[in-house]
Every structure is written in C-alpha cells, then in structure tokens.
Amino acid sequence: MSALTDQTRALLRAALEVYGDSPQAAGWLRHHLERFDEPLRVAIAGKVKAGKSTLLNALVGERIAPTDAGECTRIVTWYADAPAPGVRMRMRNGGPERPLTLTRRDGALQIDLQGTPVENVDRLVVDWPSQHLRRTNLIDTPGIASLSADTSARAGEFLTPEDAPSPADAVVYLMRHLHAGDVRFLESFHDRGVARATPVNTIAVLSRADEIGVGRLDALTSARRIARRYRGDDKLRGLCQTVVAVAGLLAETARTMRQDEFVALGELAALPRADVEALLLSADRFGRTELDRPDSTTRIRLLERFGLFGVRLATTLIRQGVKDPTALADDLVRRSGLDELRRVLDTQFSERRDLLKSRSALLAVDLVLTREPRPAGARLRAEVERILAGAHEFVELRALSDLRAGKIVFPPEALADAERLLGGDGGSAVARLGLGDGAGPGELHGAATEALRRWRRRAESPLTGRASAEAARIVVRSCEGLLAAPARHHAHH
Secondary structure, rough: OOHHHHHHHHHHHHHHHHHHHHHHHHHHHHHHHHOOOOOEEEEEEEEEOOHHHHHHHHHHHHHHHOOOOOHHHHOEEEEEEOOEEEEHHHHHHHOEEEEOOEEEEEOOEEEEOOOHHHHHHHEEEEEOOOHHHEEEOOOOOOOEOOOHHHHHHHHHHHHHHOOOOOOOEEEEEOOOOOHHHHHHHHHHHHOOOHHHHHHHHHHEEEHHHHHOOOOOOOOHHHHHHHHHHHHHHHHHHHOOOOOOEEEEEHHHHHHOOHHHHHHHHHHHHOOHHHHHHHOOOOHHHHHOOOOOOHHHHHHHHHHHHHHHHHHHHHHHHOOOOOHHHHHHHHHHHHHHHHHHHHHHHHHHHHHHHHHHHHHHHHHHHHHHHHOOOOOHHHHHHHHHHHHHOHHHHHHHHHHHHHHHOOOOOOOOHHHHHHHOOOOOOOOOHHHOOOOOOOOOHHHHHHHHHHHHHHHHHHOOOOOOOOHHHHHHHHHHHHHHHHHHHHHHHHHOO
C-alpha cells in the first residue's frame, strides 16, 4: 500500500508548492496531508429514526451519543479518542472553538449548547477515551429527509457537498427497509469526479433488524435473509459494498448492561414460560400487567433498553443456563450482528485506510485544480490521472464496482472468485484466497499459484469476451501481487 500513499503525499506536497500563496487552497491541501496520519473517518448516515446514535453507542461500547430527538441530534457530531472526556463546539462562521460542559443523566451523555442556535453550529467534537475510537473517528450525522428541511440539508451538505469531497472517508448508511429515498440518497452519494462512483466507501446496515420479525426469536434470522437478498439486488450492489443486519438497540444495551438489569431478567426467566410469553405479546401488556417482581417501573425500563426482542432473547438464554451478566452480554452482542458489522468495517474500511485516504486526497487536489486553474496545474492534473490509472488498488476497485454492477460477465462461480481475489471480502491475503486465519505460508503460496493459473487460462481463452478478458487480466495482476508479497501481507495484518 505504501507506494500509493507515497505517490499521493508527494503529489500533495508538489501542489502545495504551486498553491503556497493561496491561503484557501494551501489550507485545504495541508489539511489532506495531515489526514493521512489521522484515524479513518467513518460517517453514520440515514433517515431520521434509523438508529444512528444507538449504533454509534454500540460500536463505542458506551452511551455517548444522544439518542433522544433533542437539538444536538440536528448537528453533525464527531467522536474522537482523547485522554480525557470533553466536548467542543465549532461555529459556522469560523470563530474559535468553544468548550461546552458534559453531564451524564441515566448513564447517557448530555450536551448543553448554552443557548447557541443550532443553525450557527458547524459541528460538535466529543473527545472520549476509547479503544475503538483510536482507529476510527465516528461521525454522527443528522437524519436525512427529516421534517425540518434545515437538518436534512445539513446531513446532505456534509455527506455530498456540492463540489468538495466529503470530510468522511467512508460511510455506514442505515436503513430500516429499502425505500426509493434510500436508493436516491446512495446514488447522490457517489462521488462525482475523481475515483468515479464507487461503492468502496459505503456499506449499508439494516439497523433495526429485531423489528423486522416483530420481536420473534427468529427476527434476526429473517433480517439476515433480507440483508442477503438486498446484497444480491443489482441496484444496491452498484451502490454499496455489502448489507449487514444489526439489532442496534440490543447491541447498545448488551455492551452497557448493568447488574440490576441482569437480576430483573433473571426474575422474569424464573417465571413459568407461558406467563412470560403472555407478558411479551405487546409492549403495553409487558409494562402494565400486575406482577410483584420485577415491578412495572423496572419492566418499563427493561423494555426501553432491550426492546421486546431483547427481553425475549435474554430470558430464553438465562433459562438455557447462561449464569452471569458478562456471558449474557457477550452472547447478546454476538447475536445482535454487531460483531459481523465490526468485521465488515475492519475488512472493508480499516484495511483500506490508506486507499480511502489517498482517494480523499486525490479528490482534494482535483478540486483545487478545478477551482483555481494555474499554468502549473496541467502537470499536477496529469499526475492525478497517472496515479488513478496506474495504482493497481484503484484499478481493482473499478473492476470490483463493474463486476458488482453487472457490467462484466463471468459464470457465477468465477464471478465470486474474482470478487474475492480483487479484495471484495477484505484486502488480506487469506481473505482474498478464501482461506482460514491459520493458513501457513505454504498453503497461501499454493492457493495463490493455483488462482494465478486459473485466471491466466481465463484471460487467454479465445472464448472470453474482450471486457471479461480485460477484467481477468486485472485479477491476474492481483494474484501476482499475492505471490510477490506474501511476507508483506502477513506483516501488514
């Protein structure tokens, strides 16, 4: 990866020399040079009530994003790792950042804007000591297509600025079902300009997966089935890397579960099974039925935190012998789909961090050259084109997009093989070759040699059409890369 990063950094420095006298252009370029050393920036986007803040809390493992519909949810909020908790407010008119006070209520964070009108705030930056935020800055964006035009305009502005690349490197787009509005938004999200529309930096999440099966125990199974069907949807395949089903509320609660909640769930699990099922017929019934323990206040709180599905699943697991809160929390997290989402974030985004950063930087240079044309710009533009055309990583991404959009035709088994070898399931050698994590160098070498032979044959076959042969040659190059750098691939991951 380092070759691409080195070339892009060199290009940014060359552009800085040309534009050193233009404060705006130089600031923009310097900003992108610094971005290489920062964590990956992942924005969480979606319609109002899609469950963005809840999912963010689940990823961080603490309730730091406000999940009520307060005024703070109308502002783009960045969450970054820091030695001590704090929050800063950045104004739209570019004035100095102002510190705000953070308080906790019922275990959740509260931010007081001190009377500042929401429309004057550019963003809030929440500093929070967190292992997860060390590798990734998470950005909570306002709901799209919300009732207040201002809010959705801000989310749109942040995610698809008219002519500037978005401040985010990648996006997790949350939806409850696939609506035309979601498809339109994802379409608008595709970069106009440099790396051309590529789904590389977007994954979609069915975020309230437990509601799909109306709280039944198999709700997540049906949600995963729907996610799989969406993954095969031609339109969506061209717009995002993959679709994952996650029960956001369950994931958030499992990661922040308290001892008293475990006790209350245990009391429910001890009741006759038929009684618990009768209670769980509706939220109203669960909260209101006469019962000494757990009392109705406790049950209403459990419902807010776990949802009907979570209560049903947790009591079933306790009944099946789960003995302590930690074991229950781990089990609930695993079943919520959060681990799968994490894995996808790692393979699709974290491993491609340098590629996504380079892509943002090339978009930035392209923008400067368009906005402030100069005689020396032609040389820089040629270099942008050269990097884009020459870097195998970009070539792979375009091929991957074309395969997913159905522009290149291969038999089904060859199609899956090509997507995997091009890095569709992750960039590491084991992921590309479809091997288990324990695969040794010999096994990797054998699998890569075999893949190379397979794809050379396809590339050279007179029966392969021109576009398919071209794509096959790109896969061949990826296989050669795996053979040339087994040590590097292992060291890198």
